[in-house]
Amino acid sequence: MMTNLRKILLIPALIVVSVSSFFSCGVDRWPEYAHLTELDSWMYDIMQENYLWYQNMPSYNDVNLFLDPASFLSKAKWDQDSYSFVDSVMEAPLPTYGFDYSLVKSQDNDTAYNALITYVIPESPAAKAGLQRGDWIMKVDTSYISKKYETQLLQGTIARELSMGIWKEVEVEPEEGEEVPEEPVMVYKVVPNGITLDLGAAQSIEDQPVHKYEILTLNDGTKVGYLMYNSFTAGTSADPEKYNNKLREVSTKFKEANVKATILDLRYNAGGSLDCVQLLATILVPSARMGTPMAYLEYNDKNIDKSTTIDFDQEVLKTGTNLNQNVLIVITSGTTAGAAEMLLTSLYKKDQYPNIIVMGSASKGQTVATEQFINETYRWSVNPVVCTVYNSDHVAGEEPFILTPSDQFKISETSIDGTTNYSQFLPFGDPKERMLSIAIQTLEGTYPPKDEDKEETPSTKSFKIEKNVSSPASRRFAGGLRIK
Incomplete structure (x- = not known):
């Protein structure tokens, strides 16, 4: 469970009582307040024993x-x-339409925005309505999307009617009195x-770690597997x-298709x-590396016996x-973290296969793992x-x-020569989708293109993303890197 999935049910703020008030007329009243400190005391004890950096914790007398x-x-x-994080282990996922979006200001209406669909949860109300990544919403019911009502319109719970749009090249009509250009x-x-599109009411839904997989064919007939994997x-x-x-x-289907390379999409x-x-x-x-070490885990000096080597x-x-x-071609972003990064570092071995090509934005850089400890009495976990x-x-x-x-592959998802080409902002797994297209060209040896092969970029306007919004349920799995 991931902390930002849930509205954590915080324990009501307590008035801190001075130590002297626990004693009245010489009577020890501490037992009356002990239950108020049980959860924090339990967390402190767990961390003192298991926390990698326990030496950096305050003393027991210095914590509230x-x-x-x-x-x-x-x-x-x-x-x-x-x-490190804490989490409630009680709440169910919140109802949601099941899509993420970015707001882009309308070019025809100063107070309106268009919503670019960036992610759709399979089997969600959004997916059932036919929404796909790369689609544009221009109106919700009869209303244009404004910043004031955007939350109600796109993050609500009731059924909606969506008026869709398309990003395309159109002719600019001259203003009244302007000369018509040649x-x-x-x-x-x-x-x-x-x-x-008819968008159904919000539901409590479950996202899928295996978001999409495809078997692609290169120009020379070679089979390549594409896997968008969103959570370990x-x-x-x-x-x-x-x-x-x-x-x-998925591995069995890739094997049956005789895939020779895998494109692993870890952007989300x-x-x-x-x-x-x-x-x-x-x-x-x-x-050839089966049975050899893939990673080494090093615990604190109180848990040296837990330090271990993990094998393939x-x-x-x-x-x-x-x-x-x-x-192996891996597509990453600033969201990519923890377990996803461990996968890459465990597969990498100098001067050995697989040859790993990483493209996209740099990942978070997490090199530590957390472990979940659950307090059954209070239904909280500390990690x-x-x-x-x-x-x-x-x-x-x-x-x-x-x-x-590498410098060659520090490519943003939608940027082409400083402009924004939404014609390549497509559903995951579509060979024309911006990042997948580059991955395919890399395997075919045609990327980066030679100067003489470069096509002129169409005249486009660089749109500013005003806001990025994630569905309450999309990819809301426990992140980072966790020990079971």
């Missing part, structure tokens, strides 16, 4: 045990730790396309291996569980298969950092490293 869990953790952890002036903008999550409480089994199913992957990292790494790694293990495949991949994660080439005293895009 009457704070809500999130506030207490912020005071108790090392001030340079941005990964040659038409063309610009790109969002215009109505006459399509309306094994399954649900009812079916603990549900999502891992889907990953195993904020991390997850280490056991899922081991599974996906074992699916992808060249078979045939046993975790179960119904899945090893793909023996020598080439402190418990270990540092190194790849198999780790040398004592060296810092962990993160693979980042």
